[in-house]
Amino acid sequence: MLRLCTLVLGALLCLPTLGHAQNVPAQRTDIAITNARLVTVSDGIVENGTLVIRADTIAALGADVDIPSGVNARYDAEGHAVYPGFIDSGTRLGLVEVSSLSETQDYSEIGSLTPHMDALTAVNPNSISIPVTRVDGVTTVITEPSGGQWPGQAALIDLLGYTPEQMHVDGVRYMVLNFPSTGRRGTSDTRSEDEIEEEAQEALDELNTLWEDATLYADIQANRNDDDTGHLPEYAPAYDALVPVVTGEQPIMLKVDKAADILDALEWAEEREILDQIVLSGVSEGWRVADAIADAEVPVLTGPVIALPTRASDRYDTAYANAGRLHDAGVTVALRSGESSNVRNLPFHAGFAAAYGMGTEAALEAITLTPARIFGVDDRLGSLEVGKQATLFVADGDPFEPATQITRLFINGYNVPLESRHTELYEEFLNRSPGLEK
Amino acid sequence: MRTVFLFLLSFGLVWTSTAQPGPDRLRADAPNSVLIQNATVHTVTNGTLDTADVLVQDGVIASVGTDLSAPSGVDTYDATGMHLMPGIIDAHSHIAISDVNEATRPVTAQVGVGDVLDPYDVRIYRALAGGVTTSHVMHGSANVIGGRNETIKHRYGMTHPNALRMEDAPRTIKFALGENPTRVHGESSDVVPRTRMGVESVIREALTEAQRYQALQDAYDAGDRSAPPPHSERLEMLADILSGDLIVHAHSYRADEILMLMNVLGDFGVDEITFQHVNEGFKVAPELAEFGAGASIFSDWWAYKFEVYYSTAYNAAVLTRNGVNTSINSDSPDLNRHLYHQAAKAQRYGELSDEETLALITINAAEQLGIDDRVGSIEEGKDADLALFSDHPLSIYAVPQRTYVDGTVRFDRNDDPDDMRLQVDPESVVEETVVWHDTGTRHGACMQQTGMHLHANETGVRLHN
Structure with missing residues (x-):
């Protein structure tokens, strides 16, 4: 004081x-x-x-x-x-106040297909968690909606401001896609292997159908005359929101964790020729397929670093070492805490990554300049340079x-x-x- | 017949002398004597020694000093540049048990997690890989008075449940105040308690019943009654609380409920208690200190439910500065792997000294569990439970290298294979991948098996019926 x-x-x-x-x-x-x-x-x-x-x-x-x-x-x-200032590439900050109270949960809308949901709308600039986060040097975060296949759009925000617009960094919004998962959602997920496979396949079919439909919808919109009011297609907010995605204008934050799913996701994106439009988020088993990710030249937002291994047979430190192994393979890596009230721990996640193979320099870049580059805001954030925003x-x-x-x-x-x-x-x-x- | 008898006798002798029955699948041939040389030794109770040696003989710390020499037959380990600290003690855990919550009634003192120990739980090894050698394995927090807890040593590799038990550790029992019992019983089942008032009444009624039960028992013992009271395991246990033979560890968050329980226990003449979680302990630190209560807390967890919304990560500092015996626990199979890091945050939030901070996860926890005569510091005569780090254990760059339990190496970063499971499910064709999504998933296991629990899935943390 x-x-x-x-x-x-x-x-x-x-x-x-x-x-x-x-x-x-x-x-x-x-x-x-x-x-x-x-x-x-x-x-x-x-x-x-x-x-x-x-x-x-x-x-x-x-x-x-x-x-x-x-x-x-x-x-x-x-x-x-x-x-x-440190940048967290994946949080729920501002979208939830008390995590067990549904009245304060604004990150997951009803339905699996809600790409028209905009996280920025629900960011509470006065969340008690925001000052708690920034006093530890974390100044800028991605805040994400979740749930379903297309939960909505994530936003990049600075942790200062009285309106979401004031906090929003350079209009950065990512469309979040939960890629169909063959992993379990925690130890209480008791589905059989077959059920999991089946549900994942159904989800993939759904995703592909949706993509085709949204593409058609975009074509109709593009080819319609402005004065052709008599032939408006039925208003479909979800398709509307996906237009910039299927036309290649909006980046996709593709959430995927299990090794096999990562490979499937890369193949899916390659088929659609959108590898340069996606970033992978989560990627807890990235180390198993690090070379494939590196070959695809897709950036990765990984974390939490301080976390359990995904498999009982895994070496105890696989989550700690994941970021470093991806980095060693040549993948562009930024870190995420996956937190809401404890985003302040991001520097410690980086520290664990540093200690378990990534090294301090690369870990520091993974929460500063690398995410700034991935999000296209390195003209203003991510390093101390003349002309950049004074966020430090x-x-x-x-x-x-x-x-x-x-x-x-x-x-x-x-x-x-x-x-x-x-x-x-x-x-x-x-x-x-x-x-x-x- | 005679042979069989001799066999049983010798088996019995082995049992009594080591209390480690059953085969050791991992370290059967590992020695329990070693001379660790040239480490920075954090004794916790007697300062820090630079370039010192610790001699371990037959599982016990035989001497601590400089230039010690190894007796014949005892190997040396060169720990130059490394840091040695006492094995870390987790005062709140739910690993190594197959059940957590007997969530059927508000008072279930008759059960105990010691009956469901699971020595095959790979999470024991993962705790060892974070330098943790002892866990206070607790019943869950669904009930106002839950079951008894079990203090275990991480003798991972031994397959008999009894091998995990820490011999002669005081018996403890779980209480739970606030949102969990009122939700499980009041809200879901229309059974008292639905409020914090109800929680108090449940405890008072239970302890009063136990007092009367004990009075009848005493009268019978004194010859004033012709028969003992009908046996009740539940009341036997509650009576043990009153006699001081069973120590209360109470899941609690808010200042008011903490004060309530101290008042109630005071009325019943119970003067020993450790509060668990205690997020609002900082608000009543003077009262906790006056009572002599312990506080076993999280380093920085908050805002996961309403009763922890008014929290501060400076809790450890406020409690410590006010003279409350404070420990930092995990309540989690993830956090227990880096309690040294969880404790270190007490230096960010309140600038505790190195020694004060290390005490949070060693001697303070040992005192709360009543095992400080055996573990919690590096002193001659204590159990050789030791954790060796590449760097200062409170540094973010510290990587655990070796962990010893009773002098035996039970974690070795360089030598252990990746897969440390003791058993593999033969019916499992493809190994399962569990994805730990996002926020809250690493929160504690206190509410397992309540039929209504904090549950993490891809849409976040929710309560499920």
Whole structure:
């Protein structure tokens, strides 16, 4: 809190907090962060560097930087490290508040065919989980709808803003497709092998029929004259939503985990000549078919890393090692936590991937520059570069290490207070008053 | 006949001396003596020793120091650059049992998970691969007073259920407060409790009944009655709670219900308890400390149900700073594989010292289970339950290398094969792939077999009937 006061120019905001923590609004102030270790991701590490933020942008950075006149605020990082904000490539953040309460679950609509559902619509900008996430340096996430074959569209959001549109990054939306699965949905899934196969085949037939229908629907739409009001096809919102997908304009987030399903999915996409339109998400058995994924040149959003193996016979650490093995095979890998209230653990998922074969550098890229490239927003996110969005944080050590403290956070140029329900309850209850006395 | 008798006698002697009956399919020939050299030794109770040695003889820590030499016949293991800590203790687990919840009545003290131990559960090995050597295997949380728990050692490879039991560990019993019992019994079956008021009344009634049962038993023992009361296994167990012979471990979340149970136990003269989960423990840390209650918590799980919406990951720090004996547990066959990492988050959220943090998963848990005379720290005379890491165990880059139980290597990262199952289903043609989708799937097993449980599928976590 006190450090924030040295930074923020508005004197009113510098009043010490009494009783319970107050919610200080995020402020945008031109500022120079000095004496910092700049972990750029794109261009190595600058020791003892300076990074200048003007408005929403990184205006300058390097070892020798002339701070432009007009930039009056300073933050002496005392040798701490500056990182680009971390990007989680698969969450449910903002779509659920209390996971067991159906009233707060907005990620799964009725029906298997709901591509017209838009996650952005249901993102709650005031979800308690959002500040809890960003104070650990995770600034940008994919938030996904789920359930059925076509659950809807996932969106890329920054974790600051009061409307979903304000949070939305560059209009990025992915159409989510749950590829027909021959895996089990958990230990309580007691279907027989035959039932599973049968259901998967039915789902695949359904998918293919739907694709043809949507293509036909798109053709009709494309060839219809605007004034031909007498021959409107019946309005089908699901087909409507799939038009940009079957015409190759919208990317598909294809969710698939089991090795055989991954191969089937790649074959399916190749037949339709849409390999360059898909990213794979989940991919927990990717290591079994890593070469095939690499050959297809399809990027992968994998995780959670800290997870159980998919098979009882698997080596205990297959989930930890999966990302590294995919990376070694030449696959473009970004990481996802698959979380909602604990997306803050993304850096730890990256840390486990790093420790189990991926290495720190590749794991860092997998939650910064790589997802930014996959989502086509590397002109503004994913690394510390002049001209990019000032979405970054300062940490007193390696942010993969649990003991490290995040000491400053900027999202889109806003200096965001490091407060959340978790810090507020800590402040209130560490030395509770009254204590035991009445 | 005589031969048979001798055979039985010798079998009995083996049983008493080692309490590890049955064949060991994995480590039958492995030694239980070793000299581990040149490790950074985190004793937990006596500081950290750089470049130190630990001598293990016959499954027991014989000495801790520098430049120790191996007695003849004892192998050495060069742990240069590695970190050695006490075997990790998970104070809340549901691995290694075939049943979890006797979810038929609000009070089922007569059952115990010790009757359904499953030594073939590969999750025991996976816990070992995270340095965990002891688990407090608990009954589920469907009932206000559930069944007895079992403290086990991870002697994976031994196939007799009795081989898992930790000999002489105090007996414990599961209580559960709040949403789970009120949902299972009140909401679903129209049986008290439907509220937290009802939960209190169920406990008071049960303990009062036990008091009366014991009074009749005492009167009979003193010759004041001609017959004992009709035998009730349930009341025998409840009476053991009153006498302090059966320790309560209570699934709980909210501050009010935590205070309630301390009041109730106080009224019945029970002064020992560990609260499990305790997400709102931070709110009543002074009261917990005053009572002397333990708190066994999650590092950062919250928001998976309403009673954990007002949580903080700083819980461990607030409890520890207020003098509450605190441990971090898993309640999960995933999290128990990285309790060292779960504990480490107490350094992100509250900046606990290394020693305080390691204590959360070792000596503090041992104290809560009443086994701190045997495990939980690296001290001479204690069981040689040890976990060896490539790096500082609280570092994200730490990779467990070896885990010893009673001095025997039961996990070895370099030597163990990938497939560590002890049995394979002969009817299973194709091996099943279970896909652990997304959020919540790694949540605990507390509500297994309630007929209504937290269930994860591709659409998320839901309650199922």
